[in-house]
Amino acid sequence: MSDKIPGTASRSWLWRWRRNQLRRHGDVVEAWIVLAVWALALVGGALVGWAAAGAVDQTFAGRRAGVHAVSAELTENATEGPLVGSGYDVGKSWVTVRWTAADGSMHTGRAKVLPTATAGSGLQVWADRSERLVPAPPSTAESTFSAVMAGVLVAQLTATAVWGAGWLLRHRLFQQRLADWEAEWQRVGPQWRNLSGGKG
Structure with a gap:
């Protein structure tokens, strides 16, 4: 059992606010x-x-507002592209993909895919307002x-x-x-x- 008197700690600080001869x-x-x-x-x-x-x-x-998702198509097999050598995507391959923008224009870019992906298969990529491929933005969560x-x-x-x-x-x-x-x-x-x- 503690031998301290209840309220002693608070009074030790409150004395500075009360008028007394020691203050x-x-x-x-x-x-x-x-x-x-x-x-x-x-x-x-x-x-x-x-x-x-x-x-x-x-x-x-702002980052999410500046990019949009597009459906792209691989133009080559993943085995034909160079491997990703660093980061979280080690083991994937760089391949060329193409997609059609909202205005109907065709665009191409480089994306990272699994090594089993084949030419003609589809994937989702992210592009900025200039239709350049960019990393996926962070989710809301x-x-x-x-x-x-x-x-x-x-x-x-x-x-x-x-x-x-x-x-x-x-x-x-x-x-x-x-x-x-x-x-x-x-x-x-x-x-x-x-x-x-x-x-x-």
Whole structure:
């Protein structure tokens, strides 16, 4: 069982806000710093994280809006094309495909397909507004996940930065408090020693 009196921890912080003889100006400043750090870390971190998530989501949405899916046809067997040597598609082959744009014009490009694909088979590819083949855009679920993760990460980094700045300020106040105590002791200490010597 804990031997701490309930409410002791909260009162140890609240005394800085109440008028008393032991409270100094530095204690009031420290209390405001703690309050500001809490507010900025929680509210500021959440707002910055929300903004970062929104920016990432808009970026992905813009990317999806700039491309469109087209049905293409292989013009050669996959075994005739060079193999993909790196990335997530290692083992696939580069082949030439062709497709018809919405305006009826014919286009060709290079796409990655499974090594078993044959000429004349169909596949879905993605093209930009200039009818150039581009990688597939992230799905809505992938975009949402990336946006949420970015928001959480930015919120954590922001809160950490705020806490770090608050800790530095409180550390400087603590150092100043020690210096003030030392100066006061240099002034009062000799008087106490004189009084103690007189009693002896």
